[in-house]
Amino acid sequence: MAFLTIPHIRIAGLAATVPRNKEQNACYHWISKKERESLIKNIGVETRRIAPKGMTTADLCVVATEQLLKELDWDRAGIDLLVFVSQSRDYLVPTTACIVQDRLNLSHACIAYDISLGCSGYVYGLAAASSMMKSGAIKRALLMVGDISSITASYRDKSTYPLFGDVGTVTALEFREETSPWHFNLQTDGSGYKALMIQDGGARNRMSRKSFEVKKVSKGIHRSRLNLELDGIEVFNFSLREVVPNIKNLLSHTGSTLDLIDYLVFHQANRLINETLRKMLRLEPEKVPYSLKDFGNTSGSSVPLTMIVSLREEMQKRKLNLLLSAFGVGLSWGSVLLETDRVCIPELMEL
Amino acid sequence: MNIETFIKQIEDEFDDLKPGALKPETPFREKFEWNSINALILIAMVKTEYDVTITADDLIKSKTLQDIYYIIESRIQK
Numbered sequence: 001m002a003f004l005t006i007p008h009i010r011i012a013g014l015a016a017t018v019p020r021n022k023e024q025n026a027c028y029h030w031i032s033k034k035e036r037e038s039l040i041k042n043i044g045v046e047t048r049r050i051a052p053k054g055m056t057t058a059d060l061c062v063v064a065t066e067q068l069l070k071e072l073d074w075d076r077a078g079i080d081l082l083v084f085v086s087q088s089r090d091y092l093v094p095t096t097a098c099i100v101q102d103r104l105n106l107s108h109a110c111i112a113y114d115i116s117l118g119c120s121g122y123v124y125g126l127a128a129a130s131s132m133m134k135s136g137a138i139k140r141a142l143l144m145v146g147d148i149s150s151i152t153a154s155y156r157d158k159s160t161y162p163l164f165g166d167v168g169t170v171t172a173l174e175f176r177e178e179t180s181p182w183h184f185n186l187q188t189d190g191s192g193y194k195a196l197m198i199q200d201g202g203a204r205n206r207m208s209r210k211s212f213e214v215k216k217v218s219k220g221i222h223r224s225r226l227n228l229e230l231d232g233i234e235v236f237n238f239s240l241r242e243v244v245p246n247i248k249n250l251l252s253h254t255g256s257t258l259d260l261i262d263y264l265v266f267h268q269a270n271r272l273i274n275e276t277l278r279k280m281l282r283l284e285p286e287k288v289p290y291s292l293k294d295f296g297n298t299s300g301s302s303v304p305l306t307m308i309v310s311l312r313e314e315m316q317k318r319k320l321n322l323l324l325s326a327f328g329v330g331l332s333w334g335s336v337l338l339e340t341d342r343v344c345i346p347e348l349m350e351l
Numbered sequence: 352m353n354i355e356t357f358i359k360q361i362e363d364e365f366d367d368l369k370p371g372a373l374k375p376e377t378p379f380r381e382k383f384e385w386n387s388i389n390a391l392i393l394i395a396m397v398k399t400e401y402d403v404t405i406t407a408d409d410l411i412k413s414k415t416l417q418d419i420y421y422i423i424e425s426r427i428q429k
Contacts, residue, residue, distance in 0.1 A: 233407040276395040
């Protein structure tokens with residue numbers, strides 16, 4: 001099992017930027033009023049932020065980072081690592097992290113690379129960045145996690161369009177000897193890769209005229225091979241099968257229990273999935289914060305966004321024991337147990 | 352478990368259904384306005400109450416609530 005224990009890292013700051021543009025699921029007229037109401041109630045999403053044409057994940061992350069660096073009063077020259085986790089990068093080539101390194105005027109001594117992961121991306125990003133930092137050679141790092149999922153969701157696909165929202169986040173990480181170690185449990189099952197995928201445009205199925213043809217797949221689901229496909233039942237059963245054992249194994253591996261955790265922050269998949277997971281773990285609602293209602297499923301950035309919109313004050317003021325758990329496209333999932341202490345969190349920004 | 356309890360649990364889960372609306376032989380697709388969300392609600396309820404996973408394939412093969420009940424019964428860990 002991929003249990004990682006990583007010492008000496010702390011979250012110094014956390015920030016997010018969302019597009020100013022809002023869409024209401026109550027106005028999603030592709031489906032009937034009754035179906036809309038059932039969708040809003042069960043999926044738990046009322047409003048989503050949608051990036052206008054030309055705005056990218058990197059744009060949102062850069063705005064968040066500028067503000068965070070100002071509030072942290074960090075010297076840019078001291079940032080030696082930039083990890084950008086997204087499935088909506090600026091270009092197919094080159095790596096978005098390189099472009100962002102320059103936009104932020106970071107030093108040429110800075111390591112920068114992308115990780116292509118979606119829903120599980122925050123936990124994986126924390127693991128990748130902290131692993132590189134733990135020796136102490138890198139003192140400060142930026143982890144950007146975000147997605148503009150609205151680009152790939154077809155309006156005429158009720159299984160994806162009303163679910164996803166756009167956001168870019170940044171987490172400032174710092175090497176600090178005296179912090180308690182982080183514990184990760186990371187897992188993968190690529191046999192389920194078809195449950196969430198975009199068929200064409202990569203090297204396997206090159207983009208062609210056929211890629212753009214919109215086809216009716218089933219009632220209320222029309223999409224092209226460049227749109228995101230989501231097999232709801234597969235994803236649902238995957239989440240209910242894997243997430244709880246992943247968390248329980250992490251807890252028993254580290255000798256911890258859910259009672260010792262202040263909050264369990266889940267990836268915001270949808271309300272039905274998250275509430276079922278919460279009930280399976282017998283956790284009271286107060287311990288499981290949400291950001292779904294106002295922002296939708298925000299892919300890899302849903303965990304940091306939820307911390308910012310639901311736990312901001314507490315995270316700024318006191319020490320918290322957090323369990324973060326994220327799961328989805330890949331299929332890829334993981335959880336991390338970590339302590340935060342007086343994190344710098346600017347107010348949620350809009351672009 | 353018994354089928355009466357199972358049916359009551361379904362009736363509780365779906366706002367549209369009045370108590371007594373469902374029978375074991377009820378073809379569930381006709382009684383519910385069957386869509387993917389209702390499928391997820393049913394799957395979530397079965398997982399929470401019985402710790403049993405119902406797949407898309409199970410739903411396709413099932414016609415009545417009795418059929419689903421048998422699937423659950425056969426998978427409950429004894």
